[in-house]
Amino acid sequence: MNLTILILGLLTAFGPLSIDMYLPALPGIAKDFAVPLASVQLSLASFLVGIALGQIFYGPITDRWGRKKPLYVGLITYALASFACASTFDVNGLIFYRFMQALGACAGMVITRAMVRDLYQSHESAKVFSLLMLIMGVAPILAPVMGGILTTAFGWRSIFWILTVISLMALFCVYKFLPETHKPDVKYGVKDIFRNYIGIFKDKNFTGYTLSMSLVYAGMFAYITGSPFVFIDHYGLTPAQYAWVFGANACGLITFSQINGRILRKHPPEKILVRALPFVTIFGVMILIVGLTNGPIWAMCGCLFLIISNMGLIAPNTSACALAHQKKHAGSASALMGTIQFAVAGIISSLVSHFHNGTILTMTAIMCICGVLSYLAYLLLVKRRAL
Structure with a gap:
């Protein structure tokens, strides 16, 4: 390297x-x-x-x-x-x-x-x-x-x-x-920027895959925003113990992303998404039940591990599918995708803070909603077009 x-x-x-x-x-x-x-x-x-x-x-x-x-x-x-x-x-x-x-x-x-x-x-x-x-x-x-x-x-x-x-x-x-890798382009104007972004939005597959991925991503940020209270205040972990729980979930994400790379040798990303996306709803309902019943810490950790790990299968494949028809404007499409992701994540993060009521239900309910909406976005905007 x-x-x-x-x-x-x-x-x-x-x-x-x-x-x-x-x-x-x-x-x-x-x-x-x-x-x-x-x-x-x-x-x-x-x-x-x-x-x-x-x-x-x-x-x-x-x-x-x-x-x-x-x-x-x-x-x-x-x-x-x-x-x-x-x-x-x-x-x-x-x-x-x-x-x-x-x-x-x-x-x-x-x-x-x-x-x-x-x-x-x-x-x-x-x-x-x-x-x-x-x-x-x-x-x-x-x-x-x-x-x-x-x-x-x-x-x-x-x-x-x-x-x-x-x-x-x-x-x-x-x-x-670090070397300079791109000379300034004085011909690149404001009209070119808007023209590129409008063209990208017209690609319905890009919109569908991006929304589906962004909502899954938003569910993860609901976890990021709410988990310090859930684990430190509610379950009584120390900051160091919470960090290890957070790290374990990140390990699951890395592991499943590597598994995804192996699966891609035999199957296209669309086929993987057909199998993986329904689980965002299933796991979302599971963690909602934990929130409604004030479940034990092991149940919370298990559900979160499944949800975050499943992102290793969803995030790279939705990204690939969204950009599949944007080769000419891949840079602008990538920037637009990132903007949508973090905009949705920011809204969801604010909702977790706004509706915080001193229980674990707020985080779990919002994560469940994000999972359901993500799958619906895929079904309505992407899969329906393929039928």
Whole structure:
């Protein structure tokens, strides 16, 4: 693995690090600010909204101005916002600075994909994306563990100090070692941006697969938003113990995504989705029953493991199917897909915070609803067209 790929991997990890690393600290932040947990959970929702808004702009900006200049802006924004998160003494400030942090994190997420396409041919780029996906899978395992350890030893602010340092290190590496891979294109105008996005929306398969995937993704973010309360406050786990539970679910996601790669050798992604998508409804009903009956921790952990692991079969295949007919505008389609994903996730995350009532039912009910709607989106927008 060469230095360029290592730097791209670091940039790819900013999203999961920013989301997962501070999850064990949410109850502690609420106590420190003397506010309800739901107020602190809005800082996660604001981050998701920032991710959703930022992605749709970075793609066209990098096509117009090159890759490295927007990346500098993004990393500097991220570093300043992380510093502000570590320094704030007000929950509203944390919510705003997390939004700004997300706008910075977008740069690494979007520009990394563009630079891989610039540097490598299709066969080689597939291998590089596989390595980057592995990093995306490992980061959610390590991030909450690191966050739990830092919170216990040094307090929650240390998490954002570490993120500040990491972003400054990434900025130095990008400046010193990462090549510019795309020259500015002065001919690329605003009309081209809107024309491309309108054309993508006309592809009903893209819309159907993207909505189905986004709702599954939103169910996972309902879990991310609600699980600190469920496991730390309700079930009484320590932040470190919660981090291990979170990591175990991430391991399930990685394992099933690797199984998916093997299944794809014999079966197309559409066939895998026909088998996997009904289970989002089945598992959703199961976790709703746990919420309604105030079930034991082992039942909650089992249901969550099944739901998160099943995403390893759904996420890569819905992505492939959605982009199958967007080869000419794959970059814009990828950015639009990411925007829709995080917009839906941000809305769902806000709902978990808004309807939080001190029980585990809020998280489980919203996860169930997301699962049912995801399968319905597939049945109504995709499968019906294939019949």
